[in-house]
Amino acid sequence: MKKVVLAFSGGLDTSFCVKYLKDDKGMEVHSVLVDTGGFTDEEVADIEKKAYDLGVKTHYTARVADKYYKDCIRFLIFGNVLKNNTYPLSVSAERIFQAVAVAEYAKSIGATAIAHGSTGAGNDQVRFDMAFRIIVPDAEIITPIRDLKLSREAEIEYLKGKGVQREWHKSTYSINQGLWGTSVGGKETLNSWDYLPEEAYPTQLTKKKPSEITLEFVKGELKAVNNRRFKNPVEAIRRVHALAAPYAIGRDTHVGDTIIGIKGRVGFEAPAPLIIIKSHHLLEKHVLTKWQQYWKQNLAEWYGMLLHEGHFNEPVLRDIEAYFEHSQKTVTGTVRVRLAPYNFQVLGIQSDYDLMSDVFGSYGEMNNAWSGDDVRGFSKIASNQVMIHQKIQELAEKKK
Incomplete structure (x- = not known):
């Protein structure tokens, strides 16, 4: 039986994927939840229960909040990274890190296939696909939601037909x-x-x-x-x-x-x-x-x-x-x-490293490390090239 690792969140799409891969494709499903710090212990336990109720062979929770910080978040802080000067890459960074963790787990258990529940309309499909192709290049990538193009209602009806009775309320947000x-x-x-x-x-x-x-x-x-x-x-x-x-x-x-x-x-x-x-x-x-x-x-x-x-x-x-x-x-x-x-x-x-130290002067008030003559000479050299450019333009204009 072909072994597939599924990135699992417990929601509608990944629940559909479990049943589809197990029952329709005849695959041995191993689900993985990657906790990058956004889940409570109660939520993790509930997701694990849902996975086993759906029929997975094994379920694994990768607790990677510390690794997520060490390998990713701290560099976002070091770089003051805000996408378009606005967005701290809250989901972007988390998703790619989750994708990498799923791929590494699939590699560790020798899975020959790896799956995710992304649709064909957003960024996550690319992030998961890329991580999977790089880390487990020989594994088959399976994307039921993207490939089947099913509506939310069709997924719910499919799960009901498999005996999965759950309240699938679509939240307003x-x-x-x-x-x-x-x-x-x-x-x-x-x-x-x-x-x-x-x-x-x-x-x-x-x-x-x-x-x-x-x-x-x-x-x-x-x-x-x-x-x-x-x-x-x-x-x-x-x-x-x-x-x-x-x-x-x-x-x-x-x-x-x-x-x-x-x-x-x-x-x-x-x-x-x-x-x-x-x-x-x-x-x-x-x-x-x-x-x-x-x-x-x-x-x-x-x-x-x-x-x-x-x-x-x-x-x-x-x-x-x-x-x-x-x-x-x-x-x-x-x-x-x-x-x-x-x-x-x-x-x-x-900070002891503050370069705004009054040892050398206060901006607009007092200078302790240079003289007026120093500034006069500096200004002359600093403006030299533009001054020469300006003079050459004037001489050239006079020749016309």
Whole structure:
């Protein structure tokens, strides 16, 4: 019997896939749930039960939140990565990492086929396909939902015919919660005019009195929140979320180019990612040189795009990560952040590496490391080429 590994979430599409692969295709189905930090223990247990009730041979839960942070999220922080200056790649990064984890599990058990429940209309199909082809190139990739083009109603009727009786309510909004933010989709995100209403977001405003928090970074990594130290940065991220989410902070709508070539919109709420990235970025402005910041910004744009489009295994990402990590040697300090309903403000930083040191002068006030004559000579040399260009243009015009 052919062994197939299925990326399983317990929803309608992947439940259909279990029955289709097992009963119609006669395959031995091994389901995998990849927990990148977005599931509770109760949810994990419920998904496992659903998998066995559907008839899988084995079910495996890959707990990879720490690995997800180490191999992915920390580089998004180091690079201050925001797609189109807006979106912290909440789903993009998570999906490709889940795809890689499923592929690695399929390889480890010697599966000859690997399956996912993506439709043919979005980015996830490409992310899963690419990861599978790279990590298990000899395995057959099976995509029942994409290939059969079944409607939601047809999937439900098929499962009923197989004796699967469950409430398949279609939610008004599609919610995908994860460690690095939550995506929100609905009818409003399917056009270019409407916006998501308040009730669309899973976290509602419950705190109105403003407050301040502090974030402490050590070599670019978040190590403490409000002076509470964390051995595991994943827990530090969760702590920022717990403090900021009641203010309904971090909401926005991302508009971008999909991998398949069409424009798309997705709503999201990502209080922790946005606060951490903006705080980290401000700290970097104080401790890095302008050229470090310039090249980081350019590389971050490429890094975010490649990751978004499923190229997690591309070797150049490892090269960019090496640069990011090297750039963090002096990114150590504390950042103050003000939280308020629907917004936050990064107030200031303290760092032993702050290049805004008054030892050398205060901008617009006092200079201690140079003289007026130094600046006069510098300005003359700095303007030399453009001055020569201007004079040559004038001489050439006079000859006409």
